Amino acid sequence: MRLLHRRKPKSSPHPWEPSAPLLHWAAGSPWSVGDSFMGTMVFGSTGSGKTSGSMAALCRAMLRAGYGGLFLTVKPEDRQTYTEYVRDTHRLSDLLVFSPDHLLRYNFIADEMTHSRNPVGLVENLTTLIMTVTELGERGSTAGSGGENERYFRLEAMRLCRNALLVLVLSGELVTIPNLHKLIVSAPQSLERIQGGEWQATYCGECLQLADNADKTASQRADFDLALSYFLHEWPALSHRTRSVVQSTLTSTTDMLSRGAARDMLSSPSPNVSPSMMYDGKVMIADFPVLVYRDVGQLIQVILKFMWQRAHARRDTTKNNRPTFIVCDEAQLLLVEEDHRFQAISRSTRTACLYATQSVSGLVDALGSNSEPRVHSLLTNLQTRVCHQQTDVRTVEYMQQLIGRSRSLLMSGNQTRDENWLAPMFGQDNGASSGFSEAWEFELQAGDLNGLAKGGPPHCVTEAIVYQGGRRFPNGRTWLKARIPQEPRRA
Ligand SMILES: Nc1ncnc2c1ncn2[C@@H]1O[C@H](COP(=O)(O)OP(=O)(O)OP(=O)(O)O)[C@@H](O)[C@H]1O
Numbered sequence: 200m201r202l203l204h205r206r207k208p209k210s211s212p213h214p215w216e217p218s219a220p221l222l223h224w225a226a227g228s229p230w231s232v233g234d235s236f237m238g239t240m241v242f243g244s245t246g247s248g249k250t251s252g253s254m255a256a257l258c259r260a261m262l263r264a265g266y267g268g269l270f271l272t273v274k275p276e277d278r279q280t281y282t283e284y285v286r287d288t289h290r291l292s293d294l295l296v297f298s299p300d301h302l303l304r305y306n307f308i309a310d311e312m313t314h315s316r317n318p319v320g321l322v323e324n325l326t327t328l329i330m331t332v333t334e335l336g337e338r339g340s341t342a343g344s345g346g347e348n349e350r351y352f353r354l355e356a357m358r359l360c361r362n363a364l365l366v367l368v369l370s371g372e373l374v375t376i377p378n379l380h381k382l383i384v385s386a387p388q389s390l391e392r393i394q395g396g397e398w399q400a401t402y403c404g405e406c407l408q409l410a411d412n413a414d415k416t417a418s419q420r421a422d423f424d425l426a427l428s429y430f431l432h433e434w435p436a437l438s439h440r441t442r443s444v445v446q447s448t449l450t451s452t453t454d455m456l457s458r459g460a461a462r463d464m465l466s467s468p469s470p471n472v473s474p475s476m477m478y479d480g481k482v483m484i485a486d487f488p489v490l491v492y493r494d495v496g497q498l499i500q501v502i503l504k505f506m507w508q509r510a511h512a513r514r515d516t517t518k519n520n521r522p523t524f525i526v527c528d529e530a531q532l533l534l535v536e537e538d539h540r541f542q543a544i545s546r547s548t549r550t551a552c553l554y555a556t557q558s559v560s561g562l563v564d565a566l567g568s569n570s571e572p573r574v575h576s577l578l579t580n581l582q583t584r585v586c587h588q589q590t591d592v593r594t595v596e597y598m599q600q601l602i603g604r605s606r607s608l609l610m611s612g613n614q615t616r617d618e619n620w621l622a623p624m625f626g627q628d629n630g631a632s633s634g635f636s637e638a639w640e641f642e643l644q645a646g647d648l649n650g651l652a653k654g655g656p657p658h659c660v661t662e663a664i665v666y667q668g669g670r671r672f673p674n675g676r677t678w679l680k681a682r683i684p685q686e687p688r689r690a
């Protein structure tokens with residue numbers, strides 16, 4: 200079997216045409232620009248060669264073809280690894296590093312305000328973003344159990360967020376996370392406080408009055424009346440316990456966004472980075488590895504990913520068709536529900552999402568109980584699946600079912616040996632029987648996945664089973680075994 204082939208520039212169509220090959224899994228089996236837009240998930244047990252095998256090959260291929268993109272980071276060494284790919288593909292002049300010790304800063308609210316068509320659009324988009332970040336905080340807690348209670352509290356937190364943002368936007372106050380936080384915590388807590396009129400002196404009360412007096416369209420007036428009724432009647436009438444759970448669900452996120460690195464990097468007064476820079480070929484490493492920065496690293500990178508996806512979704516690819524990527528190794532730590540929504544439209548946005556994780560079980564565990572349907576929905580939309588050596592039974596079964604069964608003929612034979620054991624040689628029947636039976640067996644056996652080469656010396660080659668939805672490879676099958684060499688390590 201031949202090793203992974205590189206794209207041959209001379210014989211290719213324009214490098215950004217969907218049919219242009221980026222690499223070859225084996226001779227005659229290209230992975231093209233169009234394939235990259237359909238999304239890719241790399242699976243493999245720990246040390247199976249995900250990062251140094253297929254992820255490295257796919258990242259380098261996209262960089263070589265001139266993609267812009269965003270690298271998310273989990274391990275401390277990720278920045279170094281991605282910088283090497285960028286250097287090796289002669290793209291250092293496109294490299295941007297988003298980290299506290301570099302000068303790049305972003306402002307997600309300012310970015311959203313530039314692109315939202317109207318205040319209602321802005322409120323909806325920011326609500327979705329804040330609820331997405333809130334989802335991260337709920338993982339691993341009892342609130343992440345996926346039950347009825349959790350759904351109720353989530354819906355209530357979303358209502359609070361939407362109403363508070365609407366009031367803030369219509370009031371003409373600066374739309375910032377600290378102001379949103381202030382408005383939420385100062386909202387009237389009881390009907391008595393409403394009757395006593397004290398609420399009017401609070402920040403929430405001031406914003407309500409400013410929004411009431413501001414010029415509004417008929418539709419904005421109707422929305423504002425709902426928000427007014429919410430803060431003056433519904434919110435204070437909730438039971439104390441419900442109100443405090445709903446409020447803390449939201450304020451734990453707004454609080455985190457208002458402090459330290461999250462505030463400095465994502466709410467900068469003088470932002471100098473935006474997703475549209477990727478369309479000019481910039482390649483940004485979000486150097487907030489989750490294993491170093493923990494919750495803050497997750498929060499910053501999930502917001503970047505969300506905003507990048509939103510920008511790509513509204514992008515006009517007829518004006519600039521440069522492909523872009525979003526790459527995330529150890530993706531279980533950074534995947535959120537919004538990702539599968541984006542994946543459903545990523546093809547038309549010319550975005551290649553490339554994720555790697557150890558196993559289906561690991562993904563389900565990380566996304567919280569009851570997340571299996573969401574995991575499968577995401578996987579369904581990631582058409583290329585690359586599976587390195589695997590020991591997780593769930594992933595093995597998943598790949599087996601994906602690839603399906605094929606017919607195999609089993610030959611059976613039986614012979615009773617009695618004293619005249621030479622009889623068959625002379626054409627005499629001696630109680631022997633034979634036959635064929637037909638069986639539909641999984642085409643891919645567990646041993647095919649367990650036994651794949653994991654890389655490392657002396658051969659420095661990793662192996663993986665590659666499956667691409669709806670594709671038949673020259674070997675006549677829907678899958679093939681690729682051999683992917685590891686690039687030599689740098690000293
Ligand atoms: N450039 C390289 N040359 C040779 N061997 C390498 C190279 N990079 C990694 N290895 C070795 O290859 C094997 C696979 O490593 P790799 O880091 O790619 O696995 P992984 O699947 O990403 O693991 P993890 O889940 O721990 O991230 C390991 O034994 C590793 O030490």
Ligand SMILES: [Mg+2]
Nearest residue numbers: 249250251528
């Ligand atoms: Mg790895």
